[in-house]
Amino acid sequence: MKLRSIRWRLVASYMLLALLTAGLVGALAISLVKRYTDQQEIDYLTSNANAAARQALPLMWPAANLYQLQQLAQTAAFLGNVRVRIQDEAHNVIADSGAKNGPDTFVMVLPPDAGNAPDSNPSMMSILLGHRRITRGQDPALGQLPPGTRYMLVERDDGPWGRRFVFQAVSNTPPSAGAGGGNLAAGDTTARSSRTIIVPVGDATRTIGYVTLSGAPDFGAETIAATARAILVAALAASLVAGIVALFVGRGLTAPLNKLALTASRMSAGDLTVRAHIHSNDETGQLAQQFNQMAERLQSSFAEIETERDTLRRFITDASHELRTPITALKTFNELLRNGAADDTNVRGEFLTESQTQIERLEWITQNLLDLSRLDSGFANLEVATHDAGEMLLAAAGAFRQGALDRGIALHVQTPEPPLAVRCDRARMEIALSNLFDNALKYTPAGGHISVGAASGNAAGTVTLWVENSGAGIDPADLPHIFERFYRGKGDGAHGSGLGLALVKSVVQAHGGHVEVQNDPGQGCRFVIDLPAAAG
Ligand code: ADP
Numbered sequence: 001m002k003l004r005s006i007r008w009r010l011v012a013s014y015m016l017l018a019l020l021t022a023g024l025v026g027a028l029a030i031s032l033v034k035r036y037t038d039q040q041e042i043d044y045l046t047s048n049a050n051a052a053a054r055q056a057l058p059l060m061w062p063a064a065n066l067y068q069l070q071q072l073a074q075t076a077a078f079l080g081n082v083r084v085r086i087q088d089e090a091h092n093v094i095a096d097s098g099a100k101n102g103p104d105t106f107v108m109v110l111p112p113d114a115g116n117a118p119d120s121n122p123s124m125m126s127i128l129l130g131h132r133r134i135t136r137g138q139d140p141a142l143g144q145l146p147p148g149t150r151y152m153l154v155e156r157d158d159g160p161w162g163r164r165f166v167f168q169a170v171s172n173t174p175p176s177a178g179a180g181g182g183n184l185a186a187g188d189t190t191a192r193s194s195r196t197i198i199v200p201v202g203d204a205t206r207t208i209g210y211v212t213l214s215g216a217p218d219f220g221a222e223t224i225a226a227t228a229r230a231i232l233v234a235a236l237a238a239s240l241v242a243g244i245v246a247l248f249v250g251r252g253l254t255a256p257l258n259k260l261a262l263t264a265s266r267m268s269a270g271d272l273t274v275r276a277h278i279h280s281n282d283e284t285g286q287l288a289q290q291f292n293q294m295a296e297r298l299q300s301s302f303a304e305i306e307t308e309r310d311t312l313r314r315f316i317t318d319a320s321h322e323l324r325t326p327i328t329a330l331k332t333f334n335e336l337l338r339n340g341a342a343d344d345t346n347v348r349g350e351f352l353t354e355s356q357t358q359i360e361r362l363e364w365i366t367q368n369l370l371d372l373s374r375l376d377s378g379f380a381n382l383e384v385a386t387h388d389a390g391e392m393l394l395a396a397a398g399a400f401r402q403g404a405l406d407r408g409i410a411l412h413v414q415t416p417e418p419p420l421a422v423r424c425d426r427a428r429m430e431i432a433l434s435n436l437f438d439n440a441l442k443y444t445p446a447g448g449h450i451s452v453g454a455a456s457g458n459a460a461g462t463v464t465l466w467v468e469n470s471g472a473g474i475d476p477a478d479l480p481h482i483f484e485r486f487y488r489g490k491g492d493g494a495h496g497s498g499l500g501l502a503l504v505k506s507v508v509q510a511h512g513g514h515v516e517v518q519n520d521p522g523q524g525c526r527f528v529i530d531l532p533a534a535a536g
Pocket of ligand 1: 487
């Protein structure tokens, strides 16, 4: 489990992406919620302030009834769970409900004849018990009421989804002062908004004061905090799911790559036969396909190199053998001559003639080997010129006429009409043709025939030269090898050096041509050379 592997990077990026997306969506959602709750708060405060302003108007004009205005401020503050301040025209505060920082309980003092119901026109006299919950009958403030006062506790319960008023009970038995009093719940910690709304008190023609509402419960902040918490949980869950999905996707992606890496490492360890078996249609599949093609080429190149190395090894063995044979013979003759054989004139003459043959053989082999290596390495300077193909054939055949005549072999040269011109190094091409004539003469039985000729090639811009002879033809087992260096036919004995056809092939290829043999076992064979024709 490498942390820097593609799989884990994929997991990390998926998770990060999920978190970022959730974060963006969350920020957008929170800003929308905030706009909505802000607007709700403004609407709420404004409508409460307008209601209070409407009620304050008759209490401020013509003279301000401060007691009733205070009652109004407290009642409005209780009902709206806000701080209510009433100011005169000069912005002096004439009534203030006090700061709001918790739930409060309102005591409505009921007229002595009123029923128990809260809607039976209770007196506006009220006591605000402040920001604490009370257990009925145990608050010392209630003890301040005159004995026999009927009152009702109204408790307000605020929540983000609305407000609830609980009318607790009616009593006319005030508790004894100081009794209990400790059983009060702690003041709540409702967050308060800092928004303030001021509306004028008056009518269209004049403003006689202002009602200011502030300190409303900050339900918006609570809603936003709850939304943020929900978004955070959703973001974490989404990123977890994204991570799990990425794990699976990553495995699908990296498994073929791992397979490919394993194949490559097995190849680098020397096994060129392995292939990546990945059958997907995506980029990895293409990569594997390319990899397999590369492996295929590599394998065949190695096979070629191995074949070439074997050929070279065989060539060196053959060449050293071929060179060693005449040298050994020469050494033997030399020693025999030194050890007294020279005294016998006949033996000496025989040894010298044989030595001459071996020296010529050595010369022939070394000359051909040199030619071959020059041609193959591209160092041979070909003196290419335009020559008449027929004339060249006649010149090369000339040297073999007498030999053919001596052996009763008919030699026929078919010159093309009209004449054909070829581009070649004449001296080298005549050597190649001579090798073919030489073989033809060697392998044609007495009474047979040799026929040579030239004609336009099958391919445009080429001239074909051929040397054909009757006879046994070439053993099919030898056919694939006859152009190899030092290869001699199985039943050939020690006839030649096995370099003749190799030289023909090298000369023809150096001219950009092609040589092949058409074999007819029992009837003879025909060597065909294709050369580039001279332009025009
Ligand atoms: P060499 O110089 O020994 O003849 P070559 O390279 O010329 O070697 O020929 C290779 C082999 O090809 C020969 O040993 C022979 O078996 C076969 N060969 C070449 N020319 C002919 C031919 N005209 N007829 C039959 N066999 C031939």
